[in-house]
Amino acid sequence: MPIRFKINDVAVEAKPGEGLLDVARRNGFSIPSLCHLESVPAIGACRICLVEVRRGRRSKLTTSCNYEVLDGIEVSTDSPEIRRHRAMNLELLLARAPSSEAIRKLAAQYGVSQPRFGPIKYNPLPNCILCELCVRACTELGHHALTTVGRGDRKRIGLPFNKPADTCVGCGACASVCPTHCIPMTDTLTKRAIWGQKHDFVRCSECGAPVITKKHRDHAIATKGLPEDYYDVCQSCKQIATSQRFAAIVW
């Protein structure tokens, strides 16, 4: 049985257990968000995806990413009240991440340019807002390399106990999903540096370009049952080979 409810007075349908933000996006409603992807568990950390949910006579503001849809609810995705709360939350996030482009831009849309708070004293990963999207993505990928370290105002993101971790394969997904792009990752021709560790690249057997880290390759080959030489050639060289195969067919 599908769940039926309304978003901004438009009737929508969803499967039981779906998150409100996912359903809203699928139906073309835009709700700002920083810490949610459909493929990882929602935890409601950034609190920017606030919406108003009415159920009978009761109404409340709630984060939409981790709100499970219910029959008959009436959702509104924008109102002066919602904007006021989003603006407040953005002001707090801006204090933590003053030089993040993404946060500055979003905050500006809500009329916030300079936070009244901060600067915060302890943030070893500048601009990190502790939304844990990186931790959740890494866990979802099966690497389980990241976690939160410390408590209270000393809380931060890192490898467990802040020690080198064998489980990190250097895939870079954490750096990709981070909403403030605050995770430093640097690639050279031979190595990728991330989380204080260096990972050797597999180099293309044709041109020498880096293809994928050796550990990431080994993980992919083991979990997907691929042949050992699957990652020997880089994307550009494979594309050139394809064009030559096409040419041989045509001429």
Added chain:
Amino acid sequence: MSANPASKSQPVSALPPLSGKPMRQVGSTGPLVLLPNRCTGCRTCELACAFAHSEDGNLGLSRIRIHPAGPDRYVQVTCLQCVNAACVQVCPTQALVRNADTGAICHDENRCVGCGLCETACPFGHMHFAVEMRKPVKCDLCGGRPACAMFCPHEALEWR
């Protein structure tokens, strides 16, 4: 990021018009047919694709590439939308999904975690991982109205 409304399933008639004047109208079914023997290497398709997928026509984001194949010979290469696609099979988050209307395998930004496995998986080298965006760049057949085919002045790309 993407200026192309295509990734989501919607009728072709509902798509906003492309800026610029296409060379010709294309139908709405496909498939996209590459005809290298007609290609002159003018790279109009690369530019059309780049503008269909970015505000500023960033050629690095073009999903189609022209490769020289000898004197006055050129081959267009772009995603083949494989039946058993390697990229779909390796993606750990089901972020590459076939659009039932167009047959294109589309990239879902709301699911992708940017691990890069899809780029390295494609045996033809058609998937490209944009390093600055940390997201894969993938042909989505423009939601059923491929800009490359619309703008090719030599009918070397056809959307049949």
